[in-house]
Amino acid sequence: MHGVDATEVFERVSHPTRVEILDALASAQRDAPADPWLAYTELREAVGIRDNGNLNYHLDQLGDLVVKEDAGYRLSRVGMGLVGTASSGVLDTDWTWGPVDVPGECRQCGDPLQLRYEDGVLWLTCDTDGHEHGLWVPPSLLEAHPEDTLVERIAFLENRWGELTRRGICSECQGNVDGELTRLEDGGHHFLGHCDRCGSQHGLPVGLFLVGHPDVQRFYYEHDVDVRSTPYWTLDFCRPGAETVVSTDPLRVRVDVTHDGDTLSLTLDRAGDVVATDRS
Structure with missing residues (x-):
């Protein structure tokens, strides 16, 4: 520290x-x-x-x-x-909440999703072992906000995490995050960042890394959608492995954002910078 x-x-x-x-x-x-x-x-x-x-x-x-x-x-x-x-309740690892049904389906099995807080983590899960995904949302949000707004506010926090990481800001301590696109064992890529101030690791799907990009927000705004409060797990372009490798040397990865037959394509370099956009 x-x-x-x-x-x-x-x-x-x-x-x-x-x-x-x-x-x-x-x-x-x-x-x-x-x-x-x-x-x-x-x-x-x-x-x-x-x-x-x-x-x-x-x-x-x-x-x-x-x-x-x-x-x-x-x-x-x-x-x-x-x-x-x-x-905020983050220090109380005995606190539990849920489960609560949420929009979307499990990317691994297609079953409906729920949110459940336990062991200090808000889990997005279909209730099958190994299919859960941890979200960094404190108990205070789950307790203090109206139930009918919880999903969009949870989504906003998670999407903001991607926005902060893309801008090189640690969501935990606001220190500097350095990172790059990293290849996963299944052949896909994610952005892996590290904060040398608090030690937090920021590994997230390439799509989530781009949710806060101005071109992505503008694209959805034109379709009357506020993507900032849309659960990223319901967005196809945020699915792990949804990106396309355009070239390996130098590394170029393309993400296709599609809505109502309209497509925005963004190409990233290894550092995660958007080097090209295309609308079709």
Whole structure:
């Protein structure tokens, strides 16, 4: 982990009293976002500490996770980020959700698909072992958003992952992602990127890598479709192996995006850059 001592950060929040302080300040932020400050006595009462020295010690240990001014105490931007990560539910590997039926069919067997959250992952599955695919969607989205909007919002997050990766941005830490088109064992290709800041690997189908490309978005917009919120697993051009190898030296891979008899073809080089487009 670059730019921060991870051990120091974890030690700051290792004591339950400090967690209670952060939680109290987070509650104040939720209840009154325009005035999130808690006076010292309010914070002491919220945490249930009578000894000023004890409270002062833990406030000092939290350091720049908390801001102190004349108005009192509030979470800093860093503190909010830490609380936000915990609130997202990604640290609770015991949390489960689903299964919920979703559009599309399994690319391996053709059976209907479901979404199910367990073991810290949202699984897209037909309920056959070995056919599942993990989506990086936090429990907070599944809990906080209306049920009738979940699929399109899950799709938006996944499609955004492809867009960020194509632009060289890590979806986990916003570090720099370097990668290239890589050949799979079955002969197809996917884009494999690596973030040297947090170590995340970004391997995704070539089609998903292109969902956010301006030409692809424009193509679907002309057909009255918002591809940004369309589940990528329902799009034929996002199917692993749907791409065509035009040449191997240099590597050129073509992706054909088709809708209502209209086709947009995009050709990529090894680095994943679109080097040619064609409309037919």
